[in-house]
Amino acid sequence: MPEPGPFTVTHTDGRARRGVLRTPHGVVQTPAFMPVGTAGAVKAVTHRDLLQLGAEIILANTYHLLLRPGDRLIGNAGGLHRFIGWSRPLLTDSGGYQVFSLAQRRSVSEEGVCFRSHLDGSPHLLTPEGATEAQARLGADVAMAFDECTPFPVTKEEALRSMELTTRWGRRARARFLELQAAGDDTAVTNRGQLQFGIVQGGVYPDLRERHAGETLATGFDGYAIGGLSVGEPVELMYEVAGRTAELLPAAGPRYLMGVGTPLDLVEMVGHGIDLFDCVLPTRNARNGQLFTSAGPINIRNARYGADEQPADPECGCYTCRQFSRAYLRHLCAANEITAATLGTLHNLHFYLDTMRRIGEAITFGSFATFRQRFHQQYSRRSHSTQGGAAQLQ
Amino acid sequence: MPEPGPFTVTHTDGRARRGVLRTPHGVVQTPAFMPVGTAGAVKAVTHRDLLQLGAEIILANTYHLLLRPGDRLIGNAGGLHRFIGWSRPLLTDSGGYQVFSLAQRRSVSEEGVCFRSHLDGSPHLLTPEGATEAQARLGADVAMAFDECTPFPVTKEEALRSMELTTRWGRRARARFLELQAAGDDTAVTNRGQLQFGIVQGGVYPDLRERHAGETLATGFDGYAIGGLSVGEPVELMYEVAGRTAELLPAAGPRYLMGVGTPLDLVEMVGHGIDLFDCVLPTRNARNGQLFTSAGPINIRNARYGADEQPADPECGCYTCRQFSRAYLRHLCAANEITAATLGTLHNLHFYLDTMRRIGEAITFGSFATFRQRFHQQYSRRSHSTQGGAAQLQ
Numbered sequence: 001m002p003e004p005g006p007f008t009v010t011h012t013d014g015r016a017r018r019g020v021l022r023t024p025h026g027v028v029q030t031p032a033f034m035p036v037g038t039a040g041a042v043k044a045v046t047h048r049d050l051l052q053l054g055a056e057i058i059l060a061n062t063y064h065l066l067l068r069p070g071d072r073l074i075g076n077a078g079g080l081h082r083f084i085g086w087s088r089p090l091l092t093d094s095g096g097y098q099v100f101s102l103a104q105r106r107s108v109s110e111e112g113v114c115f116r117s118h119l120d121g122s123p124h125l126l127t128p129e130g131a132t133e134a135q136a137r138l139g140a141d142v143a144m145a146f147d148e149c150t151p152f153p154v155t156k157e158e159a160l161r162s163m164e165l166t167t168r169w170g171r172r173a174r175a176r177f178l179e180l181q182a183a184g185d186d187t188a189v190t191n192r193g194q195l196q197f198g199i200v201q202g203g204v205y206p207d208l209r210e211r212h213a214g215e216t217l218a219t220g221f222d223g224y225a226i227g228g229l230s231v232g233e234p235v236e237l238m239y240e241v242a243g244r245t246a247e248l249l250p251a252a253g254p255r256y257l258m259g260v261g262t263p264l265d266l267v268e269m270v271g272h273g274i275d276l277f278d279c280v281l282p283t284r285n286a287r288n289g290q291l292f293t294s295a296g297p298i299n300i301r302n303a304r305y306g307a308d309e310q311p312a313d314p315e316c317g318c319y320t321c322r323q324f325s326r327a328y329l330r331h332l333c334a335a336n337e338i339t340a341a342t343l344g345t346l347h348n349l350h351f352y353l354d355t356m357r358r359i360g361e362a363i364t365f366g367s368f369a370t371f372r373q374r375f376h377q378q379y380s381r382r383s384h385s386t387q388g389g390a391a392q393l394q
Numbered sequence: 395m396p397e398p399g400p401f402t403v404t405h406t407d408g409r410a411r412r413g414v415l416r417t418p419h420g421v422v423q424t425p426a427f428m429p430v431g432t433a434g435a436v437k438a439v440t441h442r443d444l445l446q447l448g449a450e451i452i453l454a455n456t457y458h459l460l461l462r463p464g465d466r467l468i469g470n471a472g473g474l475h476r477f478i479g480w481s482r483p484l485l486t487d488s489g490g491y492q493v494f495s496l497a498q499r500r501s502v503s504e505e506g507v508c509f510r511s512h513l514d515g516s517p518h519l520l521t522p523e524g525a526t527e528a529q530a531r532l533g534a535d536v537a538m539a540f541d542e543c544t545p546f547p548v549t550k551e552e553a554l555r556s557m558e559l560t561t562r563w564g565r566r567a568r569a570r571f572l573e574l575q576a577a578g579d580d581t582a583v584t585n586r587g588q589l590q591f592g593i594v595q596g597g598v599y600p601d602l603r604e605r606h607a608g609e610t611l612a613t614g615f616d617g618y619a620i621g622g623l624s625v626g627e628p629v630e631l632m633y634e635v636a637g638r639t640a641e642l643l644p645a646a647g648p649r650y651l652m653g654v655g656t657p658l659d660l661v662e663m664v665g666h667g668i669d670l671f672d673c674v675l676p677t678r679n680a681r682n683g684q685l686f687t688s689a690g691p692i693n694i695r696n697a698r699y700g701a702d703e704q705p706a707d708p709e710c711g712c713y714t715c716r717q718f719s720r721a722y723l724r725h726l727c728a729a730n731e732i733t734a735a736t737l738g739t740l741h742n743l744h745f746y747l748d749t750m751r752r753i754g755e756a757i758t759f760g761s762f763a764t765f766r767q768r769f770h771q772q773y774s775r776r777s778h779s780t781q782g783g784a785a786q787l788q
Contacts, residue, residue, distance in 0.1 A: 041726055041733040046740075048713065069725045073701060077721060085717045307467060319442065323479045327471060331463045332435055338732055339435040346440075 006195055006222055007254045007275075013368040015246075015273040018360050021223075021254050023089040023141035024193035025081065026056070030254065030275040031359055033266065033352045034059040034091060036283060039068070040084040043283050044341040045349070047086050052319075053349050054357070057089040057141070059278045062134055063098030066124070067117045071134040075189070079139030091278070092140040094131045094173070094199075096147045097227070097259070108148065110165070128173035136180050136191035143191070144225065145173040147199040152232040159203035166201045167215040174198070174219050195222040197256060200249070204233055204241050213248035224249045225256040226274075235265070243272035263292055263355055267375050270359050271368065282352045286344030289333050292351045295381045300344065305330040318350035319343075400589055400616055401648045401669075407762040409640075409667040412754050415617075415648050417483040417535035418587035419475060420450070424648065424669040425753055427660065427746045428453040428485060430677060433462070434478040437677050438735040439743070441480050447712075447743050448751070451483040451535070453672045456528055457492030460518070461511045465528040469583070473533030485672070486534040488525045488567070488593075490541045491621070491653070502542065504559070522566035530574050530585035537585070538619065539567040541593040546626040553597035560595045561609040568592070568613050589616040591650060594643070598627055598635050607642035618643045619650040620668075629659070637666035657686055657749055661769050664753050665762065676746045680738030683727050686745045689775045694738065699724040712744035713737075 007030075011018040021028040035042045035050065037058045042050060050058065060080060065071060077083040080090055096113075099106060103115035103124075112127030128146040135143035147166040150159050173196070180191045198221035202208030216224060226245050229238045242257055246269075249255050256276035257269050266277055282292060289301035293313035298305075300312060311321035312329060320329070320343040332340035355375075362371035401424075405412040415422040429436045429444065431452045436444060444452065454474060459465060471477040474484055490507075493500060497509035497518075506521030522540040529537035541560040544553050567590070574585045592615035596602030610618060620639045623632045636651055640663075643649050650670035651663050660671055676686060683695035687707035692699075694706060705715035706723060714723070714737040726734035749769075756765035 039725070039729040039731060040722070041729075041731045044732040044736075046713070046733060046736060047717065064729075068729060069700065069721070073721075076701065077703060077719070083719070083725075084722055085719075306463065307470065309471060319440070323441065325471070325477070325479075327463070327467075328434070328478055331433070331477075335433040335435075335458075335462060337433060337435045338438040338735055339440060341732055342438075342440060342736065 005252060007252065009251070011364050013363040013366050014271065016270050016359070016363050016368045017273060017275060018363040019254070019275060021089075021275070023057075023195065025087060025089045025141050028056045028089050028276075029360065031266075031270045031356055032056060032276055033356045034276065034278040035349055035352075036061075036278055036280045037084075037086075038280075039064045040080065042345070042349075044287060044338070044345040047084075049342075049346060050349070051088075053346070054353055055088070055349070057091060058086065059091045059093065060084075060138070060140065061095070061098055062092045062131060062138065063095040063102065065092075065138060066095060066126075066134055067119055067122075071137040075137030075139070079137070081139065089142070090140040091142040092135050092138050092144065093258075094135070094144040094146040095126055096131070096144075096199075097149045099126055100149050108165075110168070112146070112169075128169040129176040132173045132176040132180070132191075132196075133189050136177075136189045136194065139191070140194065142195045142197060142223070143177070145170045145177075145196060145198045145221065147201060147227055149228050149231070150201065150203050152204065154203050156203070156205050156208070159201075159205055159208055163201045163203075163208055163212045166199065167212065167219070170198050170216060170219050170221075174221060197221050197223040197225050197254075199225045199227040199258070200245055201228045202245075203228060204237055206241070206244055209241060209245045210248060213245060217250065223254040223256060225258050225276075227258045229257070230259045230261055230265075230279075238265075239268055239272070242269055242274065246273045249273075263352065264376065264379060266352070266355060267359065267372050270363075271372055282348035283345050286348045287341045289340075289344065291329075291344055292348050294351075294378055296379050300326060300329045301333045302330070312347055313351070316347065316351065316354075318347050318354075320347040320350075399646060401646070403646070405758050407757040407760050408665065410664050410753070410757050410762045411667060411669065412757040413648070413669060415483075415669070417451075417589065419481060419483045419535050422450045422483050422670075423754060425660075425664045425750050425757075426451060426670055427750045428670065428672040429743055429746075430455075430672055430674045431478075431480075432674075433458045434474065436739070436743075438681060438732070438739040441478075443736075443740060444743070445482075447740070448747055449482070449743070451485060452480065453485045453487065454478075454532070454534065455489070455492055456486045456525060456532065457489040457496065459486075459532060460489060460520075460528055461513055461516075465531040469531030469533070473531070475533065483536070484534040485536040486529050486532050486538065487652075488529070488538040488540040489520055490525070490538075490593075491543045493520055494543050502559075504562070506540070506563075522563040523570040526567045526570040526574070526585075526590070527583050530571075530583045530588065533585070534588065536589045536591060536617070537571070539564045539571075539590060539592045539615065541595060541621055543622050543625070544595065544597050546598065548597050550597070550599050550602070553595075553599055553602055557595045557597075557602055557606045560593065561606065561613070564592050564610060564613050564615075568615060591615050591617040591619050591648075593619045593621040593652070594639055595622045596639075597622060598631055600635070600638055603635060603639045604642060607639060611644065617648040617650065619652050619670075621652045623651070624653045624655055624659075624673075632659075633662055633666070636663055636668065640667045657746065658770065658773060660746070660749060661753065661766050664757075665766055676742035677739050680742045681735045683734075683738065685723075685738055686742050688745075688772055690773050694720060694723045695727045696724070706741055707745070710741065710745065710748075712741050712748075714741040714744075
């Protein structure tokens with residue numbers, strides 16, 4: 001009998017699944033949303049806030065940590081969990097996405113990517129092996145293979161070239177990962193217990209996605225991610241490509257849709273069999289005053305909320321909505337109070353995490369289709385009424 | 395038998411006292427430090443953080459709230475407690491200090507102060523009656539009489555002129571306050587249950603302080619504050635003036651030293667019979683990386699902490715010190731993470747509030763003098779070692 005994998009599907013409802021991902025730092029119930037803790041902190045909240053919110057896993061960015069404070073410093077401190085004081089599961093990305101979106105003067109070769117830090121201009125080389133080793137030093141529960149992420153739009157020729165490079169890089173990343181695992185604790189860098197996910201690219205071209213899914217599965221990882229989406233393409237196209245790609249990934253393994261998305265995206269994509277998500281929307285948008293509510297997003301900076309004594313979302317049970325009015329939240333935003341970012345982030349993360357919990361329950365009861373329909377109806381209400389209200393105010 | 399006042403001294407130890415201040419929103423155990431919540435929020439933390447830290451009373455600035463979102467808006471929302479969602483005691487200052495330190499193009503007349511908002515340049519007139527009414531609308535548990543705060547240095551002539559104006563303003567503020575109290579709930583503005591403290595000015599001139607204490611007591615308030623200190627004068631002079639002024643204030647009433655100070659100042663001034671303090675130091679300095687510890691202040695941004703796995707203060711039991719290393723806190727500061735401000739503020743406020751609790755216990759056990767001596771010895775240790783370290787690094 002083969003050793004059981006790290007992932008077990010416990011319930012299915014159509015293509016939607018509920019499952020459990022086992023990691024060295026505990027289990028993650030899926031479908032799960034991972035709050036983004038770029039530099040080792042989810043912006044504007046504390047770890048104890050995240051525990052209270054029920055976050056079971058957070059994501060940190062290898063690129064940022066590599067540049068500051070450095071993966072070696074973190075490794076010497078006992079790894080990322082210990083350095084940042086977070087004892088639940090962690091996922092680190094490969095650095096690939098940020099190298100392409102943030103770094104300066106990058107040049108891509110077969111070996112890897114040369115780039116200059118966006119912080120101080122210092123030169124760096126990131127290779128599939130190097131990204132794997134850096135993530136081993138960080139010691140997250142889940143590491144990602146180094147990939148190249150194409151923008152949108154991109155020609156099919158370019159998408160193909162990039163995808164083939166990602167395949168070769170994925171093989172090298174996996175080989176280095178397995179070497180480290182085989183070496184156990186005998187090497188300077190250990191990745192014992194760590195899982196490594198491969199990333200399927202291919203732009204918005206169905207045949208490339210299909211081919212690259214095959215190549216990535218052939219390399220063989222502990223889980224599979226869909227990358228290169230939510231980079232500017234129309235949302236319907238994203239749904240179609242992600243949905244079709246998800247079908248090509250093993251049903252027995254975890255499927256991770258990287259960098260997605262809005263609450264509607266999450267509901268939609270769970271319906272296509274996705275298990276894991278990460279996105280900066282709930283945290284970043286909170287800092288700009290956008291709050292996600294059961295009736296759609298609102299911008300709490302709007303003057304219409306100046307004397308509004310209702311909670312941000314009357315149907316929400318989070319700390320922010322239990323304790324504070326829209327008028328107070330708007331005031332805090334207007335006064336540029338840091339607490340505005342904290343209260344907004346607490347609410348938005350609660351909304352995301354609670355949505356995932358409700359999705360999970362719906363799957364268990366076989367009522368996901370009904371949940372999805374009602375969620376859409378309710379969530380789209382305010383989008384209309386807000387626009388109407390905004391028009392009236394103008 | 396006269397009605398008992400709002401304040402009871404429960405223990406004395408030399409001139410240091412322990413007591414209880416009764417307010418409409420509950421009791422405050424003194425000596426107490428009031429975290430500053432300028433615009434209705436203590437910067438970088440949430441109210442639930444403050445409750446966990448054991449803060450029994452916070453201060454809000456009338457000047458800031460008057461300009462944004464407006465005292466009438468807050469009054470219409472049911473008062474400041476309800477507007478900001480804080481159910482424990484609140485103190486509002488009179489606006490006088492900020493009018494002199496922040497507002498633009500101010501002109502002082504017998505009637506009050508004309509000024510322009512530092513936010514949008516809009517013109518405002520603040521009078522003793524107006525400040526009293528604004529604070530009645532805000533509905534804090536403790537309101538302050540409108541005063542003029544002189545800078546340091548100031549001529550005796552100018553200090554005398556200003557002090558006499560503050561006496562006349564104090565009488566008008568008290569008269570309006572008592573009118574509102576007598577009117578009960580029949581007027582548009584009610585201040586039922588609110589306490590009003592008078593402010594003793596007089597610069598650093600002992601005879602002026604003595605004369606003004608007499609004038610302020612003659613007006614008659616529910617408590618007395620010492621204003622106009624910590625505005626640039628040498629700390630020893632501040633101790634001397636505050637100490638001598640405190641002796642002139644009724645032993646049966648609460649004594650509040652406004653805008654003071656460092657941890658050493660608090661210990662020293664409790665020893666001179668002060669009961670209440672407020673200061674932006676623990677919150678503002680946390681946002682700049684300065685952490686107050688039992689061995690003196692440290693600046694966590696310093697490169698020496700880059701790989702330091704100790705907590706900020708090894709003797710501290712706060713969330714920040716229980717969970718995080720200096721290296722992580724320094725990293726968060728370097729990365730400009732909002733969470734750095736939050737964790738630093740949590741620590742500094744814990745240090746201040748815990749120091750006040752320890753002072754209170756020492757007074758109960760009659761060991762305040764020993765406590766004071768040990769606190770000084772321990773707190774001054776790092777001041778030397780830090781300077782030495784800083785010198786080495788330069």
